[in-house]
Amino acid sequence: MPTQVQPPLVTTGPRRLPGVRLRELDGLRLLAALMVCLYHYTGRDGPVADAWGGSPRDVFPHLTQIGQYGSLGVQIFFVISGFVICMSSWGRSVGDLFRSRVVRLYPAYWAALFLTVGAAVLLPVDGHIPRYADFLVNLTMLQMPTDTPRVLGVCWTLWAELRFYLLFAVFVLWKGTTKRRVTLFCGGWTVAAVIAQGSENDILNTLVVPDGAPYFVIGLALYLIHRFGHDPALWGVIAVNWALGSGFAMQNVPAPSTSAREPLIILAVLTCGIGAMALVATGRLAFARWRWLTVAGALTYPFYLIHEHVGWSVILVLRQHLNIPAAQTLPLTVAVMLLAAWLIHRLVERPLTAYLRGLLRR
Template sequence: MSSGAGVQAPEADAAPHRTQDAQPVVHSVIPAPRAAGRAAATPRSHDRMRALDGLRILAALSVCLYHYAGRSSTGEFWGGSPKELFPGLSSAAAYGCLGVQLFFVISGFVICMSSWGKSLGHFFRSRVSRLYPAYWVAILLTTAACVVLPSVSEPLRLNEVLVNFTMLQQPMGVDRVLGVCWTLWVEARFYLLFALFVVWKGVTYRRVVVFCCLWTVAGVLARVADNPLADEIVMRDHAPFFIGGLALYLIHRHGSDLLLWGIVGVSWALGQRYSTSALWHPDSADVYIERSPYVILAVVTFAFGSVAAVALGRLRWANWRWLTVAGALTYPFYLVHEHLGWFAISVLHRKFHLGHWPTLAATVCGMLVLAWLIHRLVEKPLGPWMRRSMETQAARLKSS
């Protein structure tokens, strides 16, 4: 989503069907260099953070493998247990849902960057024009596939599908067309909180720091209160990852200091606690192994550490052009890979008896090709058109 001159901002990404086990996503970005003290830095349009694009596609592929080979429920699409078909891969893929944590850290980093110096109206328009076009197409494609092959996944009722187009299906208590779209609702609430408490008055170092501190305290108090409405607003389990990303962008822009690293450290500690408690002992038997708390800790640490490496400029060497393309495909790939991938697996492996490894490779490649088509034919033309239309409407409202 283009959210500023030469800056592309993030989006959300991945989770299992009708569950909240996985999620995200963030788009190609152009960084602002660090400046001495707290002076505002001037972004350099020629310096792309391609390493973030690489991290995004890595997170998306890990979630994809989780959906294809890391869950026992996918056996119905393979016609057999993925643990037996992919004995080595399935154990590692069980941790793929943690790619969502990386998505959220990147989202905090990029949202802070892309909103710097931008108005609230610009922030709103950039989010809407970035998220909705590919999302609408994914809803249509998945619904059509469910109608054609209801044996793989039954289509939702028309009234439920129509609510899904608003992206408000979860607070409305409506089933999701896309299993992964629960993370979009998480992202949307983050955008709303950040817009109301920071972007509204203008993004500054002080306002972001205060926001991070207050949100951390609110998350802890919400856990003590154990109130569903407070949990929904504060997002106590997901907040640490966004907060850590926000602080890491401040480190990138203004340089290191003890306060910012303290925020990152607290966010990491709280985030790993949530991830471990949520995934170490899953409520269902949908994974093949009891996931190790040490591996979960290592993956969460990688999520914070990798974005920290970008913030400190340690990954400037990862500047390959193909990463920009990969980053552009991440959001549409994230949206379509789960259900449409299951359809592809069912047809290729069970109908045409293609081997399990060729089926897995063909499905992943096919979803990447579909993501490229959505990016080229939908996102690139429709996103800017929506943004221009909203800008025109905003100008009319101001002049009326």
């Protein structure tokens, strides 16, 4: 009898049913945004001290010890972004990625620019009002590469995201997304990030994004695990980039005797964030797909954009004009920012997104 040939094992299909919204990702997005918000309100000095009427370290002596680590929410954002971009781009073209990013990023961003400038004029905290020329450049989201003063302090993260999209489009999407191609991209980008981190070449550092690469790569690898199942090579990529990303984050932190920020706490926060994303990738957080998290996810981006400068103006009004105690001013400011984010989502993002999507398709 002829030997029966077994069909090859197919590993290119989706491991989980398409169309299932990972609402737990929305929850992690909002949590990361709130971490950054806590950092900008309580974890640092600067203009926010003028809003509070004193250093946050004096206003919130205990909360500051937690808030100073909130900036690590940005790195968690990058991990989520790597996961989401790989998921949303699978089977699509470079043009699809371009259109999706334009309609996703720009409407809320434009609204945040106008709102921030309005707050700077009416309720100034740091006394900085952008010049017309600077504002126009900021409308393009290209202020960082053109060395133009930023209107939004948080927009440096968008520049990192834009470079990630460009690299992913050129090295992955251009020829079609496959597990092998994404895996090779993860490995190649990791090597390039290591080389760039040790070099003094500004062009190389700009192109490779060494400070953000480990986190984006972790997100990409976690999506491959989510889609295709456990893979020792991918877990190895994650482990290497966890070590690199944690090391990069701790390099600029002085010794514990001269700084309140402990390197080991930085390591713990990053590890918890990456661990939470690993739980998402392996389906261990599927129980948390509550419907209300969809709303939380929709609010995260506009909230992230406006919470810093506009939030400082709100703190100034509540704390110094209305004499509301600091303990009540903090949650009230967060609530006002979330309400403003919801209004931006409903009144700006929804209608303008639909218009831009139709315009770009035509």
